[in-house]
Amino acid sequence: MMKKLKPETISKYYEDHFPLQRFTSLIDKTDFHNREFGFVVGEDRFVRNISFHKPKDMLDFMIKNSVKHAYVGAVYETPPSKEFPIQKIKWKYREFIFDIDIDEYDAYNEDGEYVGVRTCGCKGDIFCKDCWSLVQDAAVFIDKTMKEDFGFKNIIWFYSGRRGVHAWILDEITRDFDQPQRLAILDYLTFVHDKKRTQSIEEIPNEAKPLRNRIYALVAKSYLEKSFLPSLLNPVNPLLQCKKCNSKMKAYEIISEAIGKEVKGMSFDKIESSLKEYQIKCPYCHGEDLENYSRNELEEELNKLNEFGLTENKAKKILRRIKEIDNFDHNQYNILVPENTKLRKYFSNQILLYRYPRIDRKVTMDTRRVSRMPFSVHGKTGQIAIDITKNIRDFYPDSAPQVQDYF
Ligand SMILES: [Zn+2]
Numbered sequence: 001m002m003k004k005l006k007p008e009t010i011s012k013y014y015e016d017h018f019p020l021q022r023f024t025s026l027i028d029k030t031d032f033h034n035r036e037f038g039f040v041v042g043e044d045r046f047v048r049n050i051s052f053h054k055p056k057d058m059l060d061f062m063i064k065n066s067v068k069h070a071y072v073g074a075v076y077e078t079p080p081s082k083e084f085p086i087q088k089i090k091w092k093y094r095e096f097i098f099d100i101d102i103d104e105y106d107a108y109n110e111d112g113e114y115v116g117v118r119t120c121g122c123k124g125d126i127f128c129k130d131c132w133s134l135v136q137d138a139a140v141f142i143d144k145t146m147k148e149d150f151g152f153k154n155i156i157w158f159y160s161g162r163r164g165v166h167a168w169i170l171d172e173i174t175r176d177f178d179q180p181q182r183l184a185i186l187d188y189l190t191f192v193h194d195k196k197r198t199q200s201i202e203e204i205p206n207e208a209k210p211l212r213n214r215i216y217a218l219v220a221k222s223y224l225e226k227s228f229l230p231s232l233l234n235p236v237n238p239l240l241q242c243k244k245c246n247s248k249m250k251a252y253e254i255i256s257e258a259i260g261k262e263v264k265g266m267s268f269d270k271i272e273s274s275l276k277e278y279q280i281k282c283p284y285c286h287g288e289d290l291e292n293y294s295r296n297e298l299e300e301e302l303n304k305l306n307e308f309g310l311t312e313n314k315a316k317k318i319l320r321r322i323k324e325i326d327n328f329d330h331n332q333y334n335i336l337v338p339e340n341t342k343l344r345k346y347f348s349n350q351i352l353l354y355r356y357p358r359i360d361r362k363v364t365m366d367t368r369r370v371s372r373m374p375f376s377v378h379g380k381t382g383q384i385a386i387d388i389t390k391n392i393r394d395f396y397p398d399s400a401p402q403v404q405d406y407f
């Protein structure tokens, strides 16, 4: 649980621990006075169109106002201010930034039912090690694509302080990109456009062959290893569904509450026998018919695979084999996955749907946007937006320091 975040603590962090030099080394110092900043001050007031003469003035402002959130914007021809807001002055440049948030992987249908791809039961701001791997995978994928397909070299990754990560591409050429240029790179990377994400890997144009190969090497591997059967065979959070009101709920939570002690890691059989033994009811409608939704889901999936000629045993063999292969790539995929057109088509959809990076397009496209300031405090979690470049593959948010940890 987070200790209460006091304004004095935030000020003290900025005064004693904020790495001002490191921050200014990311941005071009010669134009510092023409750069826009934004802050959340007081209770929840968001102010932008602010600029400072020099970095020290910015830091003094942050200390004095105990800013809950700090954001960096673009550089303009003249200093942004209340009198001369960014709409009225000429844009000069902005870093090229990618934003990946875990809740991008959620979706809801018209009835408000969850139809996202997190198979662990988390949604919104809630995440676990299981679904956070989507963010880790996306970061690795984007990092490689930017370096190998576009030749960018200087990419720094930051934790956003709450539910995602940001990439700052600092190669000088990128900061002058206008919106159409940013959009072109984004489109190359996110050819998945329709809301239902029904595209398949085969639809990727020939010009994007490196991207296609990377999808087999990274995304397909993750899918087979983490999302496909593993999430159904050993769900992190098995779900129950009420036959009467259709609500879904986490099995361990419901059972723990009913028997008055925490349970975890039960087999499907044990879950079902516990429901009977303790006569567990639906917490929403008090109906007594709770079904093992996760088991039903697994059976449905196995039936589908059977239709495509993949037996349960063969599928499990693929799972075992994939863990042993280093340097997984397109060829390995072709050897591993049986040559059944329907099965391949199904996988090719599922891989993109479940594991392909989901990028907040607005952040990358919008050249006038303000983005969270590296090394600043996130006012909701109290966590610091630290540099995670060296460990994007393994970074998990609970290792990021909280501002209270400094005192
Ligand atoms: Zn999760």
Ligand SMILES: [Zn+2]
Pocket (backbone or CB within 6 Å): 242, 243, 244, 245, 246, 247, 282, 283, 284, 285, 286, 287
């Ligand atoms: Zn119910």
